[in-house]
Amino acid sequence: MAQPAPQSQAEIRQRNLSRVLHAVAEAGPLSRAGVAGRIGLTRGAVSTMVDELLRAGLLVEQGPGRSGTVGRPGTQLLLSDRGPCGLGAEIGVDHLAVCVMDLRGQVRARLSQQAHNRQSEPGTVLDALSGLLRRAAEQTVAAGLRPAGLTVAVPGLVARGTTKVLRAPNLGWRDTDLGGLLPADLGPVVVENEANLGALGELWSGLWSEQERAPGSFVHVSAEIGIGAAVVVDGELLRGAHGFAGELGHMPVRPDGRPCTCGGRGCLETYAGEEAVLRAAGLRPGPAVRLGALTGRCEAGEPVALRAVRRAGTALGIALSGAVNLLDPEQVVIGGALARFGPWLLPPVRRELARRTTAAAGGRSTPVPVTASPLGPDGPLLGAARHAIRTTLDAPGGVA
Amino acid sequence: MAQPAPQSQAEIRQRNLSRVLHAVAEAGPLSRAGVAGRIGLTRGAVSTMVDELLRAGLLVEQGPGRSGTVGRPGTQLLLSDRGPCGLGAEIGVDHLAVCVMDLRGQVRARLSQQAHNRQSEPGTVLDALSGLLRRAAEQTVAAGLRPAGLTVAVPGLVARGTTKVLRAPNLGWRDTDLGGLLPADLGPVVVENEANLGALGELWSGLWSEQERAPGSFVHVSAEIGIGAAVVVDGELLRGAHGFAGELGHMPVRPDGRPCTCGGRGCLETYAGEEAVLRAAGLRPGPAVRLGALTGRCEAGEPVALRAVRRAGTALGIALSGAVNLLDPEQVVIGGALARFGPWLLPPVRRELARRTTAAAGGRSTPVPVTASPLGPDGPLLGAARHAIRTTLDAPGGVA
Numbered sequence: 001m002a003q004p005a006p007q008s009q010a011e012i013r014q015r016n017l018s019r020v021l022h023a024v025a026e027a028g029p030l031s032r033a034g035v036a037g038r039i040g041l042t043r044g045a046v047s048t049m050v051d052e053l054l055r056a057g058l059l060v061e062q063g064p065g066r067s068g069t070v071g072r073p074g075t076q077l078l079l080s081d082r083g084p085c086g087l088g089a090e091i092g093v094d095h096l097a098v099c100v101m102d103l104r105g106q107v108r109a110r111l112s113q114q115a116h117n118r119q120s121e122p123g124t125v126l127d128a129l130s131g132l133l134r135r136a137a138e139q140t141v142a143a144g145l146r147p148a149g150l151t152v153a154v155p156g157l158v159a160r161g162t163t164k165v166l167r168a169p170n171l172g173w174r175d176t177d178l179g180g181l182l183p184a185d186l187g188p189v190v191v192e193n194e195a196n197l198g199a200l201g202e203l204w205s206g207l208w209s210e211q212e213r214a215p216g217s218f219v220h221v222s223a224e225i226g227i228g229a230a231v232v233v234d235g236e237l238l239r240g241a242h243g244f245a246g247e248l249g250h251m252p253v254r255p256d257g258r259p260c261t262c263g264g265r266g267c268l269e270t271y272a273g274e275e276a277v278l279r280a281a282g283l284r285p286g287p288a289v290r291l292g293a294l295t296g297r298c299e300a301g302e303p304v305a306l307r308a309v310r311r312a313g314t315a316l317g318i319a320l321s322g323a324v325n326l327l328d329p330e331q332v333v334i335g336g337a338l339a340r341f342g343p344w345l346l347p348p349v350r351r352e353l354a355r356r357t358t359a360a361a362g363g364r365s366t367p368v369p370v371t372a373s374p375l376g377p378d379g380p381l382l383g384a385a386r387h388a389i390r391t392t393l394d395a396p397g398g399v400a
Numbered sequence: 401m402a403q404p405a406p407q408s409q410a411e412i413r414q415r416n417l418s419r420v421l422h423a424v425a426e427a428g429p430l431s432r433a434g435v436a437g438r439i440g441l442t443r444g445a446v447s448t449m450v451d452e453l454l455r456a457g458l459l460v461e462q463g464p465g466r467s468g469t470v471g472r473p474g475t476q477l478l479l480s481d482r483g484p485c486g487l488g489a490e491i492g493v494d495h496l497a498v499c500v501m502d503l504r505g506q507v508r509a510r511l512s513q514q515a516h517n518r519q520s521e522p523g524t525v526l527d528a529l530s531g532l533l534r535r536a537a538e539q540t541v542a543a544g545l546r547p548a549g550l551t552v553a554v555p556g557l558v559a560r561g562t563t564k565v566l567r568a569p570n571l572g573w574r575d576t577d578l579g580g581l582l583p584a585d586l587g588p589v590v591v592e593n594e595a596n597l598g599a600l601g602e603l604w605s606g607l608w609s610e611q612e613r614a615p616g617s618f619v620h621v622s623a624e625i626g627i628g629a630a631v632v633v634d635g636e637l638l639r640g641a642h643g644f645a646g647e648l649g650h651m652p653v654r655p656d657g658r659p660c661t662c663g664g665r666g667c668l669e670t671y672a673g674e675e676a677v678l679r680a681a682g683l684r685p686g687p688a689v690r691l692g693a694l695t696g697r698c699e700a701g702e703p704v705a706l707r708a709v710r711r712a713g714t715a716l717g718i719a720l721s722g723a724v725n726l727l728d729p730e731q732v733v734i735g736g737a738l739a740r741f742g743p744w745l746l747p748p749v750r751r752e753l754a755r756r757t758t759a760a761a762g763g764r765s766t767p768v769p770v771t772a773s774p775l776g777p778d779g780p781l782l783g784a785a786r787h788a789i790r791t792t793l794d795a796p797g798g799v800a
């Protein structure tokens with residue numbers, strides 16, 4: 001969506017501070033003049049804002065400028081690696097994880113633990129997560145950073161703009177407000193669906209580099225126990241009328257095929273979900289046997305394992321053909337647990353897309369590019385931390 | 401998308417004139433005070449703009465006000481039915497059609513003729529269409545209206561913001577610019593894909609009534625010879641990265657099924673496209689045998705015809721289940737030629753959606769509503785005319 005018109009001086013100030021930070025994030029180190037040139041404000045106005053951001057610890061100076069630049073080198077501005085930081089957290093079905101990211105996008109601390117969260121009391125799970133968060137916050141403060149926001153990824157549906165989990169079937173949660181169960185002293189708390197955060201993590205991978213911009217419109221597949229997706233259109237998540245968009249796992253792949261837990265038949269999840277893939281590979285799914293158990297077998301060239309992954313790829317390619325024909329994205333990104341199976345999974349995905357989408361889409365001659373997310377299963381956790389950072393860069397007024 | 405911030409006095413004036421017109425369109429007859437109350441501007445400012453719009457012939461007065469209103473009745477404002485009008489045109493595979501719509505949304509003239517446009521020269525087709533447009537324009541002027549814009553619906557892909565048809569496979573056109581082939585004296589010319597105009601026609605059905613607002617997010621199926629769709633999200637068309645979004649007809653319904661002209665297999669079009677349905681009903685498709693030939697047989701209860709339409713409904717329901725799981729729209733609207741088969745087509749569509757989407761979408765208890773468009777096969781033509789009117793209401797400065 002376009003930026004709404006600024007309403008007040010405070011909002012204009014906030015927006016301009018944010019533009020300074022984003023310019024330095026993308027193209028830093030930058031001089032004050034370099035910032036002014038990029039954002040189209042006067043050098044005087046930029047200097048005032050830069051001073052404010054230096055005092056608040058969001059920017060730091062280094063100088064003199066890089067050799068080889070023309071003219072007298074000035075001091076250069078960088079985002080601080082000792083100022084505010086973002087905390088990302090992930091509630092998985094069998095693990096909890098927390099990471100601390102500085103304004104430069106570097107992971108500064110990372111903690112995780114196994115957990116049996118399936119059908120657990122939310123209070124118990126959140127106690128454990130809060131313990132991890134406290135330890136991470138201590139490490140953070142010791143490193144000279146201060147927590148400026150917390151974003152929590154959950155495998156379920158979150159009521160938009162709230163901290164309430166409407167449904168998380170794999171956890172057994174329903175209408176559970178996490179707000180009061182999380183530490184209140186780590187900055188503003190955001191709770192968001194893990195597939196959405198995986199996609200936003202991908203979208204914002206270009207936050208710190210103008211060279212590495214993610215495409216603005218893509219389908220991001222997020223496979224853990226189930227299969228979800230997030231659709232990004234022009235840099236915005238497509239959430240759907242009720243917040244339920246992205247249910248790629250229940251797209252019919254073989255309409256008269258296997259019954260699915262959803263009540264339908266032949267859904268993608270029944271062919272490419274974790275349990276289906278493990279069973280197809282002759283393994284018995286369980287807390288100790290996750291998709292990761294298959295990577296070694298694929299690397300070793302075990303035919304049963306390879307066939308199971310290729311079949312999942314074919315099913316995924318069929319479902320994605322439908323999505324691509326409908327949405328015409330710039331790119332498809334496979335994230336989550338399936339991202340590790342790229343060498344075996346992507347060829348059948350690409351084959352189905354080539355067969356089923358090129359001519360259909362008005363004669364496009366090459367199929368949509370499909371890549372495995374470099375973040376892989378870390379996507380939602382890193383996406384959560386990036387979300388917290390992005391919130392600070394977008395609205396530094398709360399910190400500056 | 402949110403309205404961008406106004407840049408100049410001229411733009412602010414344009415926007416405010418448009419707000420006056422939209423207020424009167426939605427809720428007229430309205431007094432000047434009524435308009436001022438609805439749009440939040442002073443009565444003085446509104447009066448100046450109303451006078452301007454009266455002079456330009458976009459508004460007319462009627463008075464005194466309706467009885468039963470409190471206080472002294474003032475004159476009431478209405479959109480003019482003798483001012484500027486919009487022209488919509490449709491290039492079909494075997495017909496041409498033109499309609500004239502006044503600012504109140506009433507069709508004031510309508511002309512159509514059979515034509516053999518498949519594999520025809522664009523120049524020949526556009527000559528015939530221009531003839532129809534001239535006759536319609538004459539009728540328009542005789543009725544005291546003046547053409548203020550022309551929107552042309554084509555069954556193909558149009559380069560966004562241009563009058564160039566990139567590909568229209570059923571016409572055999574490729575990279576054909578229609579701009580120079582259309583009359584230049586009917587106002588600004590817009591060329592747009594027919595499925596998009598069908599959806600916009602639906603979206604803007606609420607333009608003249610605040611009671612009848614269409615949902616802001618819906619999937620609009622547009623079936624003529626092929627099957628297309630338009631996806632509307634928050635009141636905007638989702639066009640896709642290359643303008644190819646909405647290819648519902650090539651969503652895989654039975655992945656190992658019938659070969660499709662697109663090179664894929666088991667696409668929706670091979671089960672619910674016109675040719676497939678006619679063949680399934682034992683008819684031989686051809687220029688004289690179109691889907692309309694089946695409605696009578698369905699009404700008469702012919703088992704073969706009913707079975708053919710029901711099978712198409714099942715395939716459509718499977719494809720739409722994928723679309724609904726992915727997009728979570730408020731509503732699904734079936735437009736175009738299939739809209740006439742509602743009583744026989746919709747039950748299997750709804751059955752598939754109920755089986756395949758309710759539990760999947762986070763436990764939504766009722767499936768997405770599916771309706772047949774009241775515009776039916778007229779959707780693209782009426783959508784084109786509404787598009788021309790809407791352009792005038794949005795930017796009256798060119799006319800006022």
